[in-house]
Amino acid sequence: DVKVTQSSRYLVKRTGEKVFLECVQDMDHENMFWYRQDPGLGLRLIYFSYDVKMKEKGDIPEGYSVSREKKERFSLILESASTNQTSMYLCASSSNRRDNEQFFGPGTRLTVL
């Protein structure tokens, strides 16, 4: 079974702090994704990566950056957290051989005070 893990289930940070969210997948997937989920807005893509060190902006990249130094790990970075970044963050991965099917981690609920 594919497993996608995220470093924290719940995180509380203060405005202005630098925040790292980590995601690891164990099935050698080429593609990894970061979404945020907000009530009434569904899932919005922040960034995705289709290979090591490769990244592409999604629909809402402002205020975020990403890093993919190893195939299995994809990090989301909030350079200076703000209260409007309080949200549920979901990581996903997919294989080029599996018809766009994405596998999701359990999510990190981030609260910025």
Next chain:
Amino acid sequence: GNSVTQMEGPVTLSEEAFLTINCTYTATGYPSLFWYVQYPGEGLQLLLKATKADDKGSNKGFEATYRKETTSFHLEKGSVQVSDSAVYFCALGMRGYQKVTFGTGTKLQVIP
């Protein structure tokens, strides 16, 4: 661009009722279509999928048929259970392109 529209929730049903959650899409080309489910406190997981017109995806008593003529992929279940309470997302993906477009989700609550 591609888009997915699904009915707004929440949908509240009694146990053993029939469920339909509507989903329509707009896409250039021929997408694959998906339904994902998110149980409380969890990430999304794939419920079913269909990769070409007239295909029917099915899993755990849920079904959806890929209708190209109406650009729809409605989710149905004949008899819902309390354990089906969750948020359901319709989604589409284009072959050879790994990004997926999600609908906004429909919350289903099943009461005993």
